[in-house]
Amino acid sequence: MIKLTLPVDEKMVRTLKVGDEISLNGRLVTGRDAVHAWLAKEKPQEIRDLLQNTMIYHCGPVVKKKGDSWEFVAAGPTTSIREEPYQSTIMKEYGLRGVIGKGGMGKNTLKTLQKIGAVYLHAIGGLATLIAESVVGVHTVIKLEEFGTPEALWVIDVKDFLTIVTMDSHGNSLHDTIFEKSNKRKQELLKKPFTL
Amino acid sequence: MPITKSFQDEALQAALLELIRQTSTQLPHDVIKAITMAKKAEKEGSTASQVLDAILRNIERAREKVTPICQDTGTNIYYVSLPIGMSMRRVEKAIREATREATRKAYLRPNAVDPLTGKNSGDNTGIMAPFITFVEWEKPAIEVRLMLKGGGCENVSIQYSLPDTSLKAGRDLDGVYKTVLDAVVKAQGRGCAPGILGIGIGGDRSSGMLLAKQQLFRKVDDENENPLLATLESRLLKDINSLGIGPMGFGGKTTALAVKIGVAHRLPASYFVSISYMCWADRRKTMHYTPEMVTYD
Ligand code: SF4
Numbered sequence: 348m349i350k351l352t353l354p355v356d357e358k359m360v361r362t363l364k365v366g367d368e369i370s371l372n373g374r375l376v377t378g379r380d381a382v383h384a385w386l387a388k389e390k391p392q393e394i395r396d397l398l399q400n401t402m403i404y405h406c407g408p409v410v411k412k413k414g415d416s417w418e419f420v421a422a423g424p425t426t427s428i429r430e431e432p433y434q435s436t437i438m439k440e441y442g443l444r445g446v447i448g449k450g451g452m453g454k455n456t457l458k459t460l461q462k463i464g465a466v467y468l469h470a471i472g473g474l475a476t477l478i479a480e481s482v483v484g485v486h487t488v489i490k491l492e493e494f495g496t497p498e499a500l501w502v503i504d505v506k507d508f509l510t511i512v513t514m515d516s517h518g519n520s521l522h523d524t525i526f527e528k529s530n531k532r533k534q535e536l537l538k539k540p541f542t543l
Numbered sequence: 544m545p546i547t548k549s550f551q552d553e554a555l556q557a558a559l560l561e562l563i564r565q566t567s568t569q570l571p572h573d574v575i576k577a578i579t580m581a582k583k584a585e586k587e588g589s590t591a592s593q594v595l596d597a598i599l600r601n602i603e604r605a606r607e608k609v610t611p612i613c614q615d616t617g618t619n620i621y622y623v624s625l626p627i628g629m630s631m632r633r634v635e636k637a638i639r640e641a642t643r644e645a646t647r648k649a650y651l652r653p654n655a656v657d658p659l660t661g662k663n664s665g666d667n668t669g670i671m672a673p674f675i676t677f678v679e680w681e682k683p684a685i686e687v688r689l690m691l692k693g694g695g696c697e698n699v700s701i702q703y704s705l706p707d708t709s710l711k712a713g714r715d716l717d718g719v720y721k722t723v724l725d726a727v728v729k730a731q732g733r734g735c736a737p738g739i740l741g742i743g744i745g746g747d748r749s750s751g752m753l754l755a756k757q758q759l760f761r762k763v764d765d766e767n768e769n770p771l772l773a774t775l776e777s778r779l780l781k782d783i784n785s786l787g788i789g790p791m792g793f794g795g796k797t798t799a800l801a802v803k804i805g806v807a808h809r810l811p812a813s814y815f816v817s818i819s820y821m822c823w824a825d826r827r828k829t830m831h832y833t834p835e836m837v838t839y840d
Contacts, residue, residue: 366793368590409614409652420649421614426695426733449695449791450733471594471791472695472735473613473824477601509597511590511793525794526731529786533728536782537710541720543774 353444354400357464360444363512365519369468371508374486375447377406379425381498383433385490390440394489397502398441402468405430405448407497408479419482419503421475424449427467435459451513451522460516467514469521481508549834550629552637558830558837559641559687560648563619565839566689566828567611567650570602573763574739574800574825578602581737581790581797591795595737598790598823613735613824616651617691619673620756624686631677634685638675642667651691676753685832688760696734696822700755701726702748705814714814716775719744719804722816727783727799732792735822739763740779740802743817745809751817758803759821760829767804776802790823800825 353373376397409421427448434446434456445466446452452467460466470478484504491499513521582595605612619642623634643666645651655669656662667673703722705714710725712718723742743754767773779802789795809815831838
């Protein structure tokens with residue numbers, strides 16, 4: 348298990364390889380469809396500092412208000428591929444060092460990871476409660492009124508958030524490797540007809 | 544006194560709310576057992592074993608804190624058996640009310656979106672939502688089976704029409720076998736593997752899928768009554784788990800926890816294989832209701 352603390356620099360990120368288990372710490376931001384469209388189209392200035400050298404987590408959390416502060420109740424990852432049309436532009440534009448989500452992303456994102464020195468971290472799908480518990484602080488929230496709770500940009504601090512590197516900055520994708528292997532095994536199995 | 548007389552809408556609604564609460568926050572024992580066994584089968588310290596361990600811890604924490612196991616509380620699918628003479632409309636109304644209440648209590652996430660306007664109804668009710676199938680039975684009780692079927696795994700569910708030349712799959716059990724392996728390879732980890740496969744052979748495009756989903760109500764460790772299908776189920780499970788896709792698609796020995804197959808008569812012209820993929824968060828529960836006693840399993 349590698350302990351990774353955000354923000355992080357390019358050099359560190361380039362040492363990460365597909366298959367590495369990462370315990371993620373530090374500050375990151377959540378964002379799904381609305382946030383991606385907003386960042387790509389309107390290029391807001393005010394949040395550049397927040398995004399520089401950190402990562403964006405594809406997550407629409409369930410959040411509870413406690414007095415003046417917020418608490419994350421459920422925070423599992425959402426499917427990343429929906430952001431494929433925006434992801435490369437956003438990573439380059441804001442100097443992000445990675446993306447966290449589930450299901451992996453496409454060829455464009457993989458190319459960009461390689462080019463700028465960033466990674467795709469895969470969280471465990473369905474881990475609503477456990478991941479929410481690794482959110483130890485909610486720093487601030489942006490666009491809450493306009494986008495609503497799941498779609499807003501939450502700036503959070505995490506501790507020991509378990510993820511796996513499935514796309515690295517060397518052009519490798521665990522999704523491709525596993526697909527090829529399993530597909531080969533399938534071809535083998537299909538050669539033998541099923542009989543009782 | 545027949546149930547239709549002593550039956551009270553409020554009491555049924557409260558019992559249904561409890562059914563939703565349990566379904567969303569507690570995973571069935573047989574599923575937990577299967578995940579625990581899967582974890583033991585993986586090499587200690589491997590990624591697969593750590594992922595399964597985290598999943599088990601998440602299941603435990605959700606139960607303790609009474610929060611949804613996964614924040615995607617899915618499509619709400621109901622199968623209801625009614626005693627003779629019981630009004631379907633009354634039960635449907637109770638289900639819809641309980642659904643609204645469960646959403647207010649955050650056992651369910653608002654998950655019903657109008658495809659034309661993009662508007663979320665906010666309370667999980669809408670056109671065909673929740674999705675309810677009614678049947679009549681002999682017993683003087685109401686049985687309600689509920690399944691919460693997540694979007695990630697629904698998106699990798701698939702239907703084949705045999706013959707399929709690209710797979711060399713004909714209209715027989717060998718053809719079925721081939722399509723299932725193909726579906727699992729296509730899905731990879733995206734349905735939040737390890738999954739449970741509900742398979743319907745035959746029927747038409749809609750009844751076939753319904754049949755496939757019904758299979759998901761069977762316990763993970765039960766055995767098919769039909770020996771032919773039992774053999775196909777165990778062979779498929781073994782071969783799927785040799786594909787190496789593993790939990791979340793990170794690689795490993797456990798890609799599926801179970802394969803469950805049912806059959807329905809088909810048209811001479813059609814041969815459908817419908818495959819419903821259920822994620823590890825296999826949330827299902829059955830309520831047995833009489834005005835005197837309610838049990839959940
Ligand atoms: S597929 Fe299942 S476990 Fe995965 S996110 Fe959807 S509901 Fe949750």
